[in-house]
Amino acid sequence: MRVPALVVNFKVYPEVLGKRGWDLAATCAKAAEDTGASLVIAPPLPDLAHIARLVHLPVFGQHADAAEAGAHTGWLPPEALLEAGAAGTLLNHSERKIPHKDVAALIPRCETLGLEVIACADDLKEAEALARLAPDYIAIEPPELIGGDLSVTTARPEIVSGAVEAIHRIDPDVGVLCGAGVKDRKDVRAALELGTVGVLLASGVVKAKDPEKALRDLAKGLR
Numbered sequence: 560m561r562v563p564a565l566v567v568n569f570k571v572y573p574e575v576l577g578k579r580g581w582d583l584a585a586t587c588a589k590a591a592e593d594t595g596a597s598l599v600i601a602p603p604l605p606d607l608a609h610i611a612r613l614v615h616l617p618v619f620g621q622h623a624d625a626a627e628a629g630a631h632t633g634w635l636p637p638e639a640l641l642e643a644g645a646a647g648t649l650l651n652h653s654e655r656k657i658p659h660k661d662v663a664a665l666i667p668r669c670e671t672l673g674l675e676v677i678a679c680a681d682d683l684k685e686a687e688a689l690a691r692l693a694p695d696y697i698a699i700e701p702p703e704l705i706g707g708d709l710s711v712t713t714a715r716p717e718i719v720s721g722a723v724e725a726i727h728r729i730d731p732d733v734g735v736l737c738g739a740g741v742k743d744r745k746d747v748r749a750a751l752e753l754g755t756v757g758v759l760l761a762s763g764v765v766k767a768k769d770p771e772k773a774l775r776d777l778a779k780g781l782r
């Protein structure tokens with residue numbers, strides 16, 4: 560993905576299930592084209608393949624499992640994401656934690672497949688542990704601020720700058736994102752000023768009255 564970036568995690572909000580998710584993906588693509596902003600989307604997994612064909616944006620999985628392709632019912636090996644057209648995946652999101660050993664196994668596997676990884680950390684300790692695994696990106700997201708109205712960049716700026724510092728001390732090549740409560744251009748600008756290469760957000764777009772307007776405003780923060 561091109562940075563700085565807005566990474567929009569659709570989660571599985573009712574607003575993005577089925578056709579509504581396809582429409583939001585098209586809105587994201589239009590906003591990216593009109594503003595020149597780098598947008599990445601992580602739609603609900605059942606719609607990923609369709610959306611990846613529908614829009615010219617990097618489409619990421621919301622999750623992957625360390626299970627191998629084979630007789631593993633209901634699991635999601637990264638190879639399946641690749642076949643579906645994904646350019647990368649979130650791993651270890653606070654709402655979809657996986658064991659550290661699975662993250663450790665998945666990062667090199669995704670790298671071999673050419674899938675970019677955004678590994679999510681709830682706190683500094685987890686961010687440091689993930690940095691040792693050299694993912695492409697780490698997103699720092701305090702769980703208590705997720706889905707709320709107060710941006711992490713306002714409520715906990717020190718955790719964002721602290722994560723940038725701690726991660727880069729271990730591996731300067733890891734790009735740092737932050738998320739939780741990010742809603743507008745001011746939050747995006749603050750995130751970049753704190754040393755990140757972008758934001759990971761959901762409700763600020765998915766739950767917005769006018770998602771296109773929200774995206775255009777967020778994009779201004781990248782400039």
Ligand code: G3P
Nearest residue numbers: 705706739740760761762
């Ligand atoms: O993955 C993004 C996320 O957890 C943050 O959610 O709704 O606070 O932007 P939100």
